[in-house]
Amino acid sequence: MKKTVFIPLMATGVLLGCQEANQSQAKDASAIEQKMQKPLWAGSYSGTTPCMSCASRCEDCPGMVIDLVLNQDQTYELRRESLSGHNAVEVLKGRMHFKDTQQTQLELLNVKTRNMIFVDLENQMLEIRMDQTAQPYVAQDDFLLELGKA
Incomplete structure (x- = not known):
């Protein structure tokens, strides 16, 4: 049944x-x-800085746009574009490494100039520092990159 x-x-x-x-x-x-x-420093940063030959903003030069992506795997992509139009857009990719245990000072490998970066996690900014010495520029506010809001 x-x-x-x-x-x-x-x-x-x-x-x-x-x-x-x-x-x-x-x-x-x-x-x-x-x-x-995800590390706190990872992300996309951008800003406008003085041109490559200047240590501060000048009246004659509109500067350059910087876009820098720091990836979790300690690689980067750096894009520099001159606002004067005199130079071609430069795109650099590679590895980076931290120069201290607090991960506040980093170096972009395979970048010849403006490759030293100070990481300011509190203000979610990067500051481009002088080559070799990693000391701040006198006009350090001209060399700040802000974290993008995504």
């Missing part, structure tokens, strides 16, 4: 709903974990 088994559809819907909620919570937890693992 055949027995008929009834499964209430409401119970099945509740079970599927719970499974979807658990998957959603797992995805949310994974996203939070990834954000927590």
Whole structure:
């Protein structure tokens, strides 16, 4: 003799709903974990600085636009564009390394000039420093890059 088994559809819907909620919570937890693992210095920074031959802004030169992306794996992409139009856009990619344990001083490898960077996590900015010495420029406010808001 055949027995008929009834499964209430409401119970099945509740079970599927719970499974979807658990998957959603797992995805949310994974996203939070990834954000927590991302270094605070990683991100896209941009600003306008004096041209390569100047140590401060001058009236005759509109300067250059700098876009710098610092990746979690300690690689970077640097894009420099002269606003005067005299030079071609320069795009440099490579590795970087920190010169201190606090990760506030970094060097962009394979960049010949303006490759020393001070990381200001409190203000979410980078400051380009003088080559070799990593000392601030006298007009250091002219060499700031701000973290992009994405």
